[in-house]
Amino acid sequence: MTLAELSQKLGLKPLTELHDTEVQGAYVSDMVSDVMAGAKPGSLWITTQTHKNVVAAANLVDIAAVVVTSGRAVADEAIEMANRADLTILSTDLDTYVLVGKLHEAGV
Amino acid sequence: MAKQACRHSWSMADVRYGFMVTEKCFHCKDERSYFAEEHIPPKEEYREGEHFWDYLGSSQSVRFNLKCDKCGEKVCLDELLGLMTCSGCTADCNFNMIARICEEQKTWVYGALLYRREDARKPETAEKLAVLSRYFSDRIKTPGKKILVLPGWLVKDFDVCRCTVLEDVGMFQTEPEPSQS
Numbered sequence: 380m381t382l383a384e385l386s387q388k389l390g391l392k393p394l395t396e397l398h399d400t401e402v403q404g405a406y407v408s409d410m411v412s413d414v415m416a417g418a419k420p421g422s423l424w425i426t427t428q429t430h431k432n433v434v435a436a437a438n439l440v441d442i443a444a445v446v447v448t449s450g451r452a453v454a455d456e457a458i459e460m461a462n463r464a465d466l467t468i469l470s471t472d473l474d475t476y477v478l479v480g481k482l483h484e485a486g487v
Numbered sequence: 488m489a490k491q492a493c494r495h496s497w498s499m500a501d502v503r504y505g506f507m508v509t510e511k512c513f514h515c516k517d518e519r520s521y522f523a524e525e526h527i528p529p530k531e532e533y534r535e536g537e538h539f540w541d542y543l544g545s546s547q548s549v550r551f552n553l554k555c556d557k558c559g560e561k562v563c564l565d566e567l568l569g570l571m572t573c574s575g576c577t578a579d580c581n582f583n584m585i586a587r588i589c590e591e592q593k594t595w596v597y598g599a600l601l602y603r604r605e606d607a608r609k610p611e612t613a614e615k616l617a618v619l620s621r622y623f624s625d626r627i628k629t630p631g632k633k634i635l636v637l638p639g640w641l642v643k644d645f646d647v648c649r650c651t652v653l654e655d656v657g658m659f660q661t662e663p664e665p666s667q668s
Contacts, residue, residue, distance in 0.1 A: 400628075400629075403628075410547060410655045411653050411654065411655050412504065412547055412548050412549035412653075412654070412655050413504075413549070415549060415570075415653065416499060416502045416504075416549045416551060420626050420627060420628045421628045431574075431651045432651060432652075432653055432654065432655075435570075435572045435597075435651050435653050436653050438572075438595055439570070439595070439597065439623055439634060439653070440623075440626070441626060441627040441628055441629055441632065463590070464595065465629070465632075
């Protein structure tokens with residue numbers, strides 16, 4: 380499933396330009412070090428973290444998109460950095476547990 | 488017959504989670520960091536020769552090596568403290584200039600921060616950073632995108648640098664935050 384299809388299906392709101400790509404999987408963590416070591420390129424990164432570190436780590440690992448859960452606000456500087464790196468940030472009011480369930484139902 | 492050189496395919500190996508602990512000698516004012524694999528970051532003061540090391544802070548961190556899936560060669564990255572990205576704060580900083588030039592080519596530059604200053608300019612450190620760059624770049628699926636890991640000493644002045652360090656500060660508090668009242 381593509382990022383655009385998944386965003387539409389689950390009502391994920393793009394906070395940056397949406398760079399459509401095939402979603403390869405998902406990784407749930409609020410730790411940058413965890414993502415650097417464990418996340419696979421092309422995956423969604425589901426997190427409640429919103430600082431610039433997240434963008435730097437997501438770019439390093441070539442994450443398909445960062446999905447910020449629980450409606451957390453993302454700082455302008457993180458969004459600006461993500462746009463420079465062509466990294467998509469999506470937002471949802473759903474909490475991580477509920478979102479992961481919906482992603483699983485959607486076949487991710 | 489000469490053995491054919493391996494076209495390495497690097498994977499992360501020996502992944503260890505722990506803490507990057509920073510401490511300061513209250514005698515000579517020197518600061519240093521080290522990696523601790525304990526479940527809780529050690530905070531005790533201790534004496535080492537003429538130094539009296541005092542805990543300054545810690546962040547959750549990960550340490551790893553790289554191993555070639557084809558030939559088994561291993562690159563030990565124990566000297567790597569972490570990675571940083573440039574925020575473009577100082578126009579005449581070498582790191583900033585290189586990062587801006589590379590960004591035009593869709594190459595994203597990260598700086599390697601090392602535990603020991605004496606490792607920074609060693610030729611073998613440069614070789615390891617080249618392998619690390621290749622490891623991250625080879626995994627990338629976005630066409631044309633690359634990762635370049637350069638030595639952190641290219642930063643003009645860390646005292647004023649506003650770089651983003653990839654670390655998990657405050658993610659594993661063992662004590663409550665002091666009251667703000």
